[in-house]
Amino acid sequence: MTLSAKGLCWSVGGTTILSDVSLDVHPGEFLGIIGPNGSGKTSLMALMAGIRRPQAGAVTLDGKPLSAHGRQAIARRIAFVEQQAETTERITARQAVELGRTPHLGALTPWSRADDAIVDRALEEVDMAHFSRRLWHTLSGGERQRLHIARALAQQAPILLLDEPTNHLDIGHQISLLQLVREQDLTVVAALHDLNHAAMFCDRIAVMQGGRIVALGTPAKVLEPQRLADVFGVTVDVERDSAGGCFIRYRRPEPRPAKLKLVAEA
């Protein structure tokens, strides 16, 4: 199943947010999207998930425009975990995950024990089975985030779009979640802020800046000190290992001149 974006342009209220964005997501790959705040990662993912429509260009799923697929057909193929996904409903943790089964239910396919088993497994995979009866509003940010991922896993869509999936998670859960997602037999597109996580888990990385993709390739190719300086304004050393991996070490900026310090010294 191939998801592609071609020549996407998207603007709001006369402001251009995305300009001529093209991206082919390879089946089975883990594609990271990195870029500074406001560079367009969420906007691109929303277009690729079909919840927003581009003013120009198209997103295609297996060569057919997304707009030609029905909502349920898209939901069976693409699971999207949004950055600030929230629910105001008074539901339990388990019920939140059960929502992932919605695209598979219908008059002829009511809820079954197979759905229960899928939900059980998704809860276990994100280490939340013990919280299944807890009410949503009593859960911490990280616990909710893990349930959003469980809901997406329960959806059993072959393509998973994750907008900052490690938001709110402690470092142990960040790494185990990325590993969990990586181990699934899925095509994954994830917006990530942690460049070392992107280097560790992604097959390819797309770098966004000012609403455009300015680089696309393997982590070792894309994560270059000069590019990171240009895009993020940070100074880094990139350590490379013999297996083709890389690790980014950030350098502390030089102290600002005294006159620019926010708090004047007495």
Ligand SMILES: Nc1ncnc2c1ncn2[C@@H]1O[C@H](COP(=O)(O)OP(=O)(O)OP(=O)(O)O)[C@@H](O)[C@H]1O
């Ligand atoms: N509905 C909207 N109306 C107006 N501006 C919008 C809208 N959606 C996004 N934007 C603007 O578009 C730009 C890109 O936003 P987007 O959320 O896609 O960036 P991002 O790369 O995901 O940022 P972050 O890393 O902060 O999550 C931002 O400047 C944002 O303010």
